[in-house]
Amino acid sequence: MTSEGFPPLKDELRQLKFTDRPAVIKQIAEAREHGDLSENAEYHAAREKQSFIEGRILELEDIISRADVIDVSKLSGKIVRFGATVTVADIESDEETTYQLVGPYEADLKKRKISVQSPFGRALIGKTIGDNAEVTAPGGGKAYEVIAVKFK
Secondary structure, eight states, X not given: OBTTTHHXXXXXXXXXXIIIHHHHHHHHHHHHTTSOGGGOHHHHHHHHHHHHXXXXXXXXXXXXXXXXXXXXXXXXXXXXXXXXXXEEEETTTOOEEEEEEEOTTTOBGGGTEEETXXXXXXXXXXXXXXXXXXXXXXXXXXXXXXXXXXXX
């Protein structure tokens, strides 16, 4: 993952452990005080939320412990690879779009960050300026031309 994508995961883990977990434990304790747990909707909702939080904590701890953090600013070259910011043109419409290739846990299409494991990311890996990338997706195939490759 990029050095830019790592801190948000650590922040989320910190939030879950030190804010959300204690809050849900308090909710469970308060719900227990209301009596019969078998018919207590507040208790069941809080336990479900606790289960989600604990699962996400375990997932984040695993991701963080195995993360290989790469500083993209120290990379260079003309070949598309992890961390590259790639400008592509749709061959049919000539519409240009720029994406950064990132790890799966930091991919966010709204921020124009796509996973290297996505069909589009896999199609771009190894290409250089002027190469065409054929993307096979559930909606059908599309072709793109690589216009620019940068590492920033």
